[in-house]
Amino acid sequence: MSQPNFKEVLQGAGFKATPGRLALLELLWVQDKPMPVPMIEEKLKRVLNPVTLYRALEALEAADIVQRVDLQHRHAHYEMSKTHHHHAVCTSCGTVENIHSDELEEMIQKVGKKVSRFTLSAHSLELFGSCNTCVTAA
Amino acid sequence: MSQPNFKEVLQGAGFKATPGRLALLELLWVQDKPMPVPMIEEKLKRVLNPVTLYRALEALEAADIVQRVDLQHRHAHYEMSKTHHHHAVCTSCGTVENIHSDELEEMIQKVGKKVSRFTLSAHSLELFGSCNTCVTAA
DNA sequence: TTGTAATTGCAAGTAATTTGCGTTTGTGAT
């Protein structure tokens, strides 16, 4: 997928296309992995103050332009909302691989339907383990 | 399953059976759902100071007596370590249902094996949606 | 009963995130 026009994305959702927000979307796009908020903060400190960053993430998440991801760290991660997928996280170095499986998605929907008195609208699946590099190093 | 002898559980893992820890295990046992730390804190404030609670949770998690669960809230949740399972969380009222499916577990293992250069050791799956009560109320 | 390491609680500290508020800026209307 080629890089979207972020100005249009923002305006289409009723937001102003400010330099900070454009830089944020650009950053999340090129990263293509969930990024911890403090890292985003560090990378964007020239264009966006932390408070504004938090407010932007909140607004953009509500508009489903970005997504919050919980990777069992002390801080939240965010990534662009693209096609639905999951993550394989190395618990020693923190590296993340995006993963996807249609079979798995079907199974999750099926399990969700079996839960009584419950309407499934979203789910999160994170795999935790060790990447090759860390296993070898240990 | 009937309530275990928590004193034995603690001592068996090399811990002292202190009143605070016994109360903590008792509470998590009867709750049978992931509990947010601040709520545990509130319920146990008579027997366990917050600092001690955090230290107890850390120690008991390392010994796999309790488990930390991330439910996309600002705070961690903990539950007793019993048979592996997942959760269906109502995003409006926070109610949690425990869920389990062998088929699903197999599928997750299978997907995990397909991730290159990665050894799967754990995973978390949370379903988010609305419980009947909240759908009706809305 | 007693020694000792495990556990505790207070006081203080830190990291992530939020709120209040006055100022600036993007954008649609003139």
Next chain:
DNA sequence: ATCACAAACGCAAATTACTTGCAATTACAA
């Protein structure tokens, strides 16, 4: 172009969740 106004901004301060240092206490094995 420029104006008007809500959206977005940034500073300062507050809050929440959680951690650390250390001296006092306590469970429990000997």
